[in-house]
Amino acid sequence: MADFTLSDEAGQDLKSIAQYTLDRFGYEQARKYRYELYETLMLLAKRPGIGAACEQIRTQTRRFSHLSHMIYYRPLPQGILVLRILHHSQDPLRHL
Structure with missing residues (x-):
């Protein structure tokens, strides 16, 4: 299972996003928003190829x-490793 x-x-990043969204x-x-992010992460785990390659940022x-965030991740044999979730x-280049 992915x-x-x-x-x-x-x-x-997730904690900061949750706190900002709660406060605002x-x-x-x-x-x-947290649920939607979770669903997106599960989708990426099942279908990691749907994201765009960004080798110029990190191999x-x-x-x-x-929505307001970009999820950066690395495909793994059984899913993905989420590196950052940035606004x-x-x-x-500064945060990865």
Whole structure:
């Protein structure tokens, strides 16, 4: 079964996204956005090739846009390793 693993940085990204969304938009929106991110990560784990290759940023890395964020990940035999989940305004060269 395909699954995803979060790097320490991606785990922190998720916490920051959840807190920002909670503070700015409230509990329901934070819950909804977190669920949608989870569903997107599960989709990527099952079909890692749907993300765009971004070798110029980091080798063996792909990216996939989810609303306000870009998910950077590395395909693995049984799923994906999520490297970072960055807001579109963040520079991936600086954060990866």
